[in-house]
Amino acid sequence: MKLANAFGLWTELNFALQAALIPTLKDVWRKPTIISHLSRTFMAHVWIAFASQVDANARTVKRELFLPNATGVVLDIGAGLGHGIQYLDGSKVTKYVAVEPNVRMHPELRRAAAAAGYLESDGTLIILSCGAEEVATILESLDSTIPAVDTITSVMSMCSIPSAEEALRGLVSRILKPGGQLLFYEHVLSPRKDVAWWQRLWAPLWQIFYDGCRLDCPTDVWIDEITDVDEHGEKLSVWSERKLWGVPGETEETVFHHVLGKFVKRGGKMLD
Ligand SMILES: C[S@@+](CC[C@H](N)C(=O)[O-])C[C@H]1O[C@@H](n2cnc3c(N)ncnc32)[C@H](O)[C@@H]1O
Known part of the structure; x- marks a missing residue:
């Protein structure tokens, strides 16, 4: 990997510091207790x-992925x-649940x-301040004990979920309805060893500034490997359809290796 590409991230970090450092410090001055979640404040700015x-x-690419596919109750x-x-x-999305x-x-x-017509007052909008890993809280706020979401969407957010592999399993098994879809646009661990090396090197620093965002999560692999157990106790993929593709024109030499995914959950009852 060319050093210019490996260190491109340094430029991004500099822009971020220029835009967010002073507003973050001002916030700390006004309310010193936020020092305990400084990264979250910085990320907001x-x-x-x-x-x-x-x-x-x-x-x-996002328009092509989400517009024709997202339907019913959408959890973002x-x-x-x-x-x-x-x-x-x-006309197809009846409720927007924002985590x-x-x-x-x-x-x-x-x-x-x-502005898009989703309102808390009529129940078409729910905003949750929990993390996506808090699956029980999400289910409770949907007033349901069974999977109640038709579509789960994520844009560059799975990288920030603590213990994301486990959280994604929980979201798919307990929140997503059979036949429901998981649609995502994420930056993930690169399949190229040299790029992955730089991603792993940068990840701990990046995470400090960007509220836990990891550059080295193989999220696409974790999703692809989610399994279910059939009525005979055999493990099998939870997906009836799985499609992963890259962003046309994106260089392989980037620490932000993006993938798009459209996964459809098998129908029937999940046992796992
Ligand atoms: C890079 S931003 C993407 C925001 C949005 N999806 C978009 O495309 O504009 C990542 C988002 O993930 C959120 N986030 C951080 N930790 C999270 C968690 N544990 N669960 C869900 N979202 C989280 C951040 O607060 C932030 O809004």
Whole structure:
């Protein structure tokens, strides 16, 4: 991997510091107790500054993935400022459930949802301040004991879930309905060994600034490998359909190796 590509991330970190350091310090000055979740405050300022540009960079692939596929009750992992809402077809998506632990993003998220017609007052919008790993809390807030979500979406958020492999298994088995879809656009561990080496090197530093975001998660592999147990006790894939593809034109030499995924859960009852 060329050093210029390996260190491109350093430039990004510099931009982030320029945009978010002073506002974060001002927040700490106003409310010193937030020092205990400094990274989350910093991330909120970074995202307020850069989310629109980051979103615009991948608009075409996200539109192609989410618009025709997301239906029914949609649960958006790490909804951020609500940029994902523009990729939902209002005539097919009946309820938008946003899982967003960074409450600083909630006002803008709520505004974006309202502009698209999703409101807490009529039950078409639920904003949860828990993490996606808190599967029981999510299920409770859906007023359900059985899988109640038709589509789970995620855009660059699975990388921030603690113990993401286990959390994703929980979300798929307990929250996603049989026949439901998991749609995602994520940066993941590169299949190239040299790139993966740099991702692992940068990951601990990146995580400090970006609220736990790991550059070295093989999220696509974890999802692909989720299993179920059939009526004979045999393990088998939980998916009836699985499709993974890359972003056209993206260089292989990037620590932000993106993948898109469309996975459909098998029908019937899950035993595992
Ligand atoms: C890179 S941003 C992406 C936001 C949004 N999906 C978008 O495309 O604009 C990652 C988001 O994941 C959220 N996040 C962090 N930890 C999380 C967790 N444990 N569960 C769910 N979301 C989390 C962050 O607060 C942040 O909003």
